[in-house]
Amino acid sequence: MLAAHFVRKRYGHGELLFSEGDPCRGLYIIESGKLRIFKSSPNGREQVLAVEGPGGSVAELPVFDGGPYPASASTVEDSQILFVSRPDLRSFCLQHPEVALKMLAVVGARLRRLVGIIEELSFTTVRQRLVAALVRLAQATGKQTDRGIEFELAGTHQEMAHQLGTVRELVSRNLMRLQAEGLLDVEARSIVVLDMPGLSALLEANP
């Protein structure tokens, strides 16, 4: 039905789909692989806004408000991406209102996550953000073993830092500190949570 206007394309890992400020041409839908949406600062800092996997989409927003992309997007691994041009999507939504509502729901979910990031940035310390990320990873990908809950970090410390809105050293240091406190066992990129209750407790209190 929309046949003619889809474009399917392969990307290698680390390829840039678009940069913030670029005029918006259309919507990207992930068939396979993984994308990250991020802001970068002149000083080389980065803040990841979202990581999307298969089924996810990127740049739903500027398709509708006509402005430029507010952030950049790049692949994290080899990916297959479907591209839908802006005019096609608009007319499709006009013909199928329920699709427009779906889009609203997707955008809504994204908005929710952004609010969450703002909350973390303005109310919590790097340490707490790191702990929160670890707990999320443990729940999502962790395996219960005799030593504790075991899992791998999703990328380098540098990449973690980008997601937490900080720098590499702080990730490294805070991991070491959590280990020193007996909550974790860290071996480069693989983590064993020794004391999950103790870890979660850090999310509540302020000191």
Added chain:
Amino acid sequence: MLAAHFVRKRYGHGELLFSEGDPCRGLYIIESGKLRIFKSSPNGREQVLAVEGPGGSVAELPVFDGGPYPASASTVEDSQILFVSRPDLRSFCLQHPEVALKMLAVVGARLRRLVGIIEELSFTTVRQRLVAALVRLAQATGKQTDRGIEFELAGTHQEMAHQLGTVRELVSRNLMRLQAEGLLDVEARSIVVLDMPGLSALLEANP
């Protein structure tokens, strides 16, 4: 056409429309007055996400994704608000797809502003955020006088702090510091920008 389902209501200043976490009942449209949308932390800190004036709307998002309100909203001054219930809005959008697209544009604009907040929070200092806010105010409401560009702060230092994601003292101190540097003339809530180029320059450099 939708006549029966509108509710018009008056609010005094500082009244709470809803709190984060509340289940979403519907959309609020501002006829007159001013609203602020904000997150608050257990420690009494607040982060303002948006301030909306007449014609603006609040809570477009959760109406469509079905989740709870992600933040709280309160009036800043006496306001007259129109309320549209969730089901009404949904069915209206289904009948008038172009309205759904408009909603997407509105949500898009909001998303853009949130991304801007995230950028500021993770890449800039309190000082820079304050300067950025002053420059915005000067452009929006400032009057050119013989001494410079003159305008009033929008609320107390405490409220400024909430908008910048920091605490009162830092607003106060940074204003004094800018004055000491000869860029501003501060008299409680009224500001005179003496050196606009010098002020804007602080937005670029890192030191």
Added chain:
DNA sequence: TCACCGCTGCGACTTAAGTCACTCGCCCGG
């Protein structure tokens, strides 16, 4: 096999941010 490079682990240091505890001035109501 060796050189290089990316990732990680520190230590030492600087600075922004936030906290605490007061003082002062102004306005408003009793």
Added chain:
DNA sequence: CCGGGCGAGTGACTTAAGTCGCAGCGGTGA
């Protein structure tokens, strides 16, 4: 006219955050 309360200014201090520089480790490719 006086007292209370709020907003603002400020000094002293603590701590989180970030910067710089470097050393060690492990894998990859020439």
